[in-house]
Amino acid sequence: MLRKTGIPSALVATLALLGAAAPAHADWLLLNMPEGVTTMSGEIRSLHMNVLLWCTAIGVFVFGWMIVSLVKFRRSQGAVPDTTMVHSTKAEVIWTIIPVFILVIMAVPAARTLIKLEDASNSQxxxxxxxxxxxxxxxxxxxxxxxxxxxxxxxxxxxxxxxxxxxxxxxxxxxxxxxxxxxxxxxxxxxxxxxxxxxxxxxxxxxxxxxxxxxxxxxxxxxxxxxxxxxxxxxxxxxxxxxxxxxxxxxxxxxxxxxxxxxxxxxxxxxxxxxxxxx
Amino acid sequence: MAHSEHADHAEHDHHGPAHGFIQRWVMATNHKDIGTMYLVFAGLMFLIGGAMALVIRAELWTPGLQFVDPQFFNSMTTMHALVMIFGGMMPAWTGLANWMIPMQVGAPDMALPRLNNFSFWILPFAFLMLLATLFVPGGAPAGGWTIYPPLVVQGGANFPMSMFAIHMMGISSILGAINVIVTIMNMRAPGMTLLRMPMFTWTWLITAYLLILVMPVLAGAVTMVITDHYFGTTFFSAAGGGDPVLYQHIFWFFGHPEVYILILPAFGVVSEIIPTFSRKPLFGYESMVYASASIGFLSFIVWAHHMFTVGMPLAGQMFFMLTTMMIAVPTGVKVFNWSTTMWKGSLTFEPPMLFAIAFLFLFTIGGFSGLMLAITPADFQYHDSYFVVAHFHYVLVPGALFAIIAAVYYWLPKWSGHMYNQTLAKWHFWLSAVFVNVLFFPQHFLGLAGMPRRIPDYATQFADWNAVSSIGAFGFGFAQLLFVWLIISCVRGGEKASDHVWEDTHGLEWELSSPAPYHSWTTPPSDAVILRGTTGH
Known part of the structure; x- marks a missing residue:
């Protein structure tokens, strides 16, 4: 019963509070790292955006997977558990290797930027x-x-x-x-x-x-x-x-x-x- | 079959709790009584630390200083962290370990009951001393929970008190950890092999090793700060050839494993709850054990990612960036295994499961921001900003704290013998889950936009999201009072809980009666009982 009435009313209450809290002037759009004005700041921001996008993509995948389970495999929908699913070496190897590749893709540009940042030569x-x-x-x-x-x-x-x-x-x-x-x-x-x-x-x-x-x-x-x-x-x-x-x-x-x-x-x-x- | 064990307990009823407050509680040696004291103590500290958080969020509601002096504000951030970490989280986990480990491994009690008593009773005195600093001249410690010199040395009367209190907390944790290791290594029932142990016991074993490895390191750092202050040493003072950065290396060599000490038992709890309410064994039990152990190991070689801005050599920055990123691999394995456990299950959403699912989503968000923080060049922007505040609160509140709440909702009927009001518990869940995000999600924005952490007042462009965050804080804080009320009323009475409590529980604790007998397993469980318990994984 709560799951039918409780969630929406809690959300509505929260949103109402949020609305009431909003001051007249708004800086609601200050959400992200500034682009910056130095020769390196843009590069750092794109590293940030790059990792953020990877995380978002992984998040869409993982959360999507969880949400499908939460919707599809509910007992109230008549789901019957498959208790034979205890492990799979293949799956576990795959989800170890793929993240390693993604990490390498993230690390390479980060390492390049780091090396550039440490270079203090030719300062005037x-x-x-x-x-x-x-x-x-x-x-x-x-x-x-x-x-x-x-x-x-x-x-x-x-x-x-x-x-x-x-x-x-x-x-x-x-x-x-x-x-x-x-x-x-x-x-x-x-x-x-x-x-x-x-x-x-x-x-x-x-x-x-x-x-x-x-x-x-x-x-x-x-x-x-x-x-x-x-x-x-x-x-x-x-x-x-x-x-x-x-x-x-x-x-x-x-x-x-x-x-x-x-x-x-x-x-x-x-x-x-x-x-x-x-x- | 479970009843053969019950018969034994009936004969031993005269071994029940001692009469009288002093005999039962002050002189307690029973793992359940000590576990209860740990949990009550942790609950009290959560409320005190939470009240401090509300002072912080009240001051940050709008720009300008309305309520507190900046010095007191700094005391609040410092004390909030110390109370929550050392007074809330760690004792809560130790309390759960005390209650559950003997029951889960088929033992009558913890291996070292008197040590157990000592390790608990140190805590009230340590925190009495720490909290007393609020009333001494100069106020409570205000240099941050990381107690960095030289700032910490500027503390007045609070300095010796807080330092000694931290030493005492460290001793308590080490003794608690020794007890857990000895219990698991020596008190398991015959047939309870290491790879049959429940995940909560497993993750606590790893946690206990982390504790005995790093708490002495913290003690060393604190001792050096004390001798710098009182005995003229200069470990961390440049004036005498010392180095303030050395302190940070030592502190974070403790501090990083410490954050895994707070989260590993949470992994254990979630690994028990998700299979129960999915009605399916935990997927990849062994890889879960190995992933936990790898996380434990990696926690020792990543510490300097907390201090990228101190000016390390390039090779050092590179090393700590790469090792930190590697942590994503075993953590990913865990998240994937939990998701796969739910896949093709038969899910129901009782309060423990709701909190475990929220853990899954929100801890993962904390993991993502952790990965972002590992990227050294970007960390120069994130470091010491509200982005970091958002990150570690995501892993500690909807992470570790939600797991503690889930554990209480999961095992409370076993402890008390009564079922709590599940409808109200679901209200507690939805209020917590909504407000925790209102509270912490906007802090990502604030940090990225340039708001530093640990400031009592801020530039006006940060006003909007700070106001939202404060609303979340008060909503979240007051929602927890429901939890307190639910626990108290469940302990005092309510519908009788069955021995298995939930429909599809596996594990030795569920083979005992509800409420659990005073001495858990006076005769070891039979092989058949152990095997029935381990079909959970």
Missing amino acids: LSIKVTGYQWKWQYEYLDEGVSFFSTLDRASDAARQLDSGVDPNSVPNYLLSVDNPLVVPVGRKVHVLLTSQDVIHSWWVPDFAIKKDAIPGVTNSVSFEVKADKPGTYRGQCAELCGRDHGFMPVVVEAKLPADYAAWLAEQKQAAAQNLTAAN
Whole structure:
């Protein structure tokens, strides 16, 4: 009896709740990994899509098989069990071998991409990123430019417990900083990561990069934003690093090379002025 | 034939439970009493850990901080995991092992009853200490259940308490595992050969070996963190030449087998329930045993897939990617064998079967996301995001937890002698099955869209799916109260259950009366009884 009335009513109740929960603006369509803007991010996404499609195909097959059993071999439909079916070496060999082949098909492109990702040669710019509780420091090696990057004031005010500020009113809530990292597009950037206190992790989803910043260890990762993709890209610390782990965003501005050069010159000048003032 | 054994039990009635709370429970040596205590304890911990999960999901209902401080939020995620894994899952499985293994192998009790008492009674004290950290200055541990240094060393008064509590839980697990191994190796009835053992006993044997191999590794990691903190060693501190990454290697050498410790007994339970309600023997019994053993072995050589982002050499990343992908093969064998067991069966859908079928579908989804996570370059995106949260909750909640619920619905009439209200149990199933997906499926989307795990507040574009997930959490959480009520009312009374309980049960536990006699098999079952039991596979 329950199977006739219980399921639909439970589903209807759930759907009704879902409908009630939907806020006016909707980001329901944020469902998948971003295509990204670096030379490698698209390749990583296609690896993801490739495996996802294989899993979906296997799922359709396996779940289909189970559903057929559930529908066809019910006792209520008069099904009589075939108790002689206890094992079949042939079937078991087949469903061991076929998955192995599928895995090989998945592993080959993954291994290729992995090798490419590890190649840090020919980088044109090195930036040292240091994690602190709870901010990032960016140092442009060979340029003498260095600064800290912390959560912007508007987000910081809104994120306090019972702040009374609606997060929706803050632009890029929790994903905006005072001083973003600035990089040129079309240049390979080599990032060196370390930390001054606990382990952090530097993640920009659009770059398909996540690498841990570990005290006493220098990690390296490189990326190149595609020449036609200048813009601001946002991410967050991905490794639990204490109380304000959720509040140390990573923001990267990718500029055209000329704009980048101008920005760098400005920074150098400011640094020189600071030095003079300090003296 | 079963009645010849019953006659013996009648004579031994004066060997029934001791009178008085202290004598019966504190000084318990009976496998059923200890099993019951384990299960009640696990149930209590599931409720406490579940309440913590609801604090998390309440805070994540909408952007902004409404209820808790970020530090307390981190304590909740940390404690939720520790309580669920070490207080809920592991004791629940040990409780089921205590109840079922002696009955399934034809033994009167566990091999080491006093050790059994000790391994249980460590737990309430360990968790009293762990939960007490909620009330000490600085609050409960907030560095994640993986207790990574250097963050964990920043813990205040909670640090020594939680570390000591983890040591105690480890000792309890090791003792429990030794007891299982000794019981299975030495207490089987004559004629109960290894390859006649029920799948639940088999998977628990493998689990017990994993436990005695890896729990000391966790103890080592915890001890090194303690000496780093108190005695000036620098195993994990770069300042003295140590390496924080070393800790992660040691931890995950424990941690990966640990997740199979949580799921292998689930494979056993499902391998018993599906044949019963398909009215057909388990397909490919021997390959199921070998697949379980291969999964156990592989679990030792895949650990670093939890730490692809720490910066390993290319060869290391490649190795761990490929070994991890290999796990899909024996796991696939299991799923195919279960599906084939249902094929050409005669299926009915009693509550244990419903949960086992949900396990089949939803655990497989968790397996798919596991395979995706193995792909190292893609893992750089998935790692430490909500995608991972979705993945491990799919294998642990509709995976391991559904199997625990299925096991309780399957064996509860045998334990209590009463049948529970099956209509209500089916309601429990449908509510759980629907809400568990509402709860965890959207977390895949959140992770892929870029939401990190373990954050108390999030950017506004993640609001929609977080709200859905929170609805699922409250629905799922409250649905479990039905389960609590069903168990309590079934223990207190109800329609009398027959000895075989279900229509087509095979296995020695069903040859005993319902409720099962206090000392399970005081005389070993005859060959004929054993053979009748093993026709299930």
